[in-house]
Amino acid sequence: MSLNLITGKKLENLHDALSNTGTDGTGALLREGAAAYLNSIVNKKFPFTTQQVKDCIVVAMTSDGAASSQAEIFKKANDYHYKF
Secondary structure, three states: OOHHHHHOOOOOOHHHHHOOOOOOHHHHHHHHHHHHHHHHHHOOOOOOOHHHHHHHHHHHOOOHHHHHHHHHHHHHHHOOOOOO
């Protein structure tokens, strides 16, 4: 699934996702999801595996509300405030 189709914007790499300025749930999910993806690769104690991050992003793209909710969860994990 192409992020271009989801967002309507050209996103070629993780830097584009991290630096997007979208204020809706999708924009937040792109930022926090990209950060979570990178954290899952480099931090063995990160609360999500890389596959879980990818799966959560796909599911959350079903609506702006779902995207916003998942972005908040990733934000907590990225900021080390996530509780199981």
